[in-house]
Amino acid sequence: GENVEQHPSTLSVQEGDSAVIKCTYSDSASNYFPWYKQELGKGPQLIIDIRSNVGEKKDQRIAVTLNKTAKHFSLHITETQPEDSAVYFCADNQGAQKLVFGQGTRLTINP
Amino acid sequence: NAGVTQTPKFRILKIGQSMTLQCTQDMNHNYMYWYRQDPGMGLKLIYYSVGAGITDKGEVPNGYNVSRSTTEDFPLRLELAAPSQTSVYFCASSYPGQGKSGNTIYFGEGSWLTVV
Secondary structure, three states: OOOEEEEOOEEEEEOOOOEEEEEEEOOOOOOEEEEEEEOOOOOOEEEEEEEOOOOEEEEOOEEEEEEOOOOEEEEEEOOOOHHHOEEEEEEEEOOOOOEEEOOOEEEEEEO | OOOEEEEOOEEEEOOOOOEEEEEEEOOOOOEEEEEEEOOOOOEEEEEEEEEOOEEEEOOOOOOEEEOOOOOOEOOEEEOOOOHHHOEEEEEEEEOOOOOOOOOOOEEOOOEEEEEO
16 A cells, blocks of 8 residues: 655754655655644644645745655745644545555754 | 534543544535544544445554444444554544645544553
């Protein structure tokens, strides 16, 4: 079945610096790649997504890039703030809107 | 809209007991899902449903059952609970489409289950 690999598992950055999280997928037919943010004790929330017909999408301080040839996509957070501290998950849509999730990245923003 | 509501929030079960996790959504979504999240891991799909009366197995269905008698409700049944079922369970819903919110999956707050 489809496999989504996410790196790094933990990431610590200084407030104001940028953070990058990368994911690779195996199914070349995949066409939808969301990123979810999970705060402690909460369910995951969608923060940004990208479809396979575009290479980059931005929403204020967050952006996602997609390289279909290499089968990887990345989350970029600029000007990080303490409230960005959370666990981030990438995912890949397997049809019938079923998501296969990466293992997660625990992001810590240091003041 | 309340979104996706799960109950109970926390539960401790003894080995061999059974229980049902309740899930309801008020967004009129066709698709509903149950995921489990083990500590430090991503979410794995247990069961999903594309509409009332239709259910399908996900990646890790063993030990669980579901039903979908209405659009709003998607309960998850654990029969003969085992320690391996200790996890956080998330119910979710979505609707198909290519619009701005199409494909967006909305999650509930989670249900923490411990089997001892």
